[in-house]
Amino acid sequence: MGDWLRLTYFNGSLWRRFLIDYLFGIVVNNICAVVVAFVILPGDPFFHCWVFSMCIGSLVMWMADGCRILIWQGGRPSLPGLLGIFVVTIPVGYFGGSYLAAKLLALPVEAVLNRQIEHASPLLIMILIVCVFFAWFNWSQSELSELRAKAETEKAHMAAVERQAMQAQLQLLQAQIEPHMLFNTLANLQGLIALDAPRAQYMLDKLIHYLRASLSSSRAETTTLAHEFELMHAYLELMSVRMGARLTYSLTLPPELERFAIPPMLLQPLVENAIKHGLESKIEGGRVEVVAKRDDKRLKISVADDGLGLETGNGVHYPNHGTGLGVANVRERLRALHGDAASLTLEPNTPQGAIATLTLPYEP
Structure with a gap:
């Protein structure tokens, strides 16, 4: 696992994809902040809703992507694995992100967590919907990456076959020249020996x-x-x-x-x-x-x-x-x-x- 992590640390495509996921997560977190501030908790300040949304969403995303990288080595998780990620990351991200947001906003942590428990149902449902959407997005990106990798592999294989065919053709054409020149010279040499x-x-x-x-x-x-x-x-x-x-x-x-x-x-x-x-x-x-x-x-x-x-x-x-x-x-x-x-x-x-x-x- 350690060797694999050292290799993937320099794998540009993996970390580029992680960055894309994070940027996509920021957009989704902002949308969630708007929904919370104007629909679920309309009386709360928007800035507070935005900080909570960013902390909870980022923590869920980091944990989900971390599990995908550590367990599935950046590939697509199975359906049971995906459900396992949801079971772990959603509650941990919800309460862990709320704790982090309370610290950042200098709010009483115990009161914040109690309030989060009171409003847990609509908030967790929203987080679940976001996670399902995010998982679908990630799944589709993984499938596209696999198809792209297969296409590149097939392209490389075809290029290798073409090079081999070309080399065989060149060797055949070259082989036609060498005996031609050699036979002409030997024929001249045969006549010259007697003279x-x-x-x-x-x-x-x-x-x-x-x-x-x-x-x-x-x-x-x-x-x-x-x-x-x-x-x-x-x-x-x-x-x-x-x-x-x-x-x-x-x-x-x-x-x-x-x-x-x-x-x-x-x-x-x-x-x-x-x-x-x-x-x-x-x-x-x-x-x-x-x-x-x-x-x-x-x-x-x-x-x-x-x-x-x-x-x-x-x-x-x-x-x-x-x-x-x-x-x-x-x-x-x-x-x-x-x-x-x-x-x-x-x-x-x-x-x-x-x-x-x-x-x-x-x-x-």
Whole structure:
């Protein structure tokens, strides 16, 4: 009980409710003072009636709320418990409050108590009516609080289910990317072994480095931009082994954005898309530039290449550029994570190539 009292002492909602009850009781006590002064005891001074009403009503309310807090821990009492509260608090509050009022008004206590006994019937009936009304008010407030708590619990449960469903969806989408990239690399490695064994060994070393770098974050919900750029560096190094001098690249990440949280494996598919659809089919190869920057309340990450671009010289679009598994995966993950607050656009680069721009809400 002591531990519970220490906890509830800091329970804001419980004491706010106690304050609401007391303020409501003050209003009811004033109404009772008017009834006593003008109906039950019309000859008594109004101020005396008001003091008696405040003392009796406040004492009854404090005892009733105290029983509810100590016995039912702030919850709703049962019907027998409610009747028990009435049996105890009404007579004790009536005579105890009368004694307190007599002391405050400097009236003879014995004469006051005798007079209260003479007028006990109408006064106790009025107090009983007030207590029943107050109990109904308190009961309804408790029921509303319970319904509100149930609604909050259900809301939290639904939010947890939605988060789990979203995480499962993200892991499924992410799992589609990792085998895709790995199989492509192993296929290239298989062909390279017969032609250039030392280079194949170097490529295998880079693949192992990439897989080790991605292991710590590939199953996590979020990673940092710094780690994501490290993964892209490992991936581009791996691709440089395969393409040789045909591939150059640069990565630009401002220091203030290094700790920005981002879903893992969100940028690598865009780099892979730029190489696969922009540079691989270009005889002389080309360059990939990845730049992260803050634009007001948004974070923009661009992956630009100077490859074949989105369309040929005669205006014919490449059918697979920007529509492959990687780009579709990124768009699905953005939609699941941020809805309309994030986007992925694919535009022509100048003088040639393509730019994929990833826009995320910036929340430092």
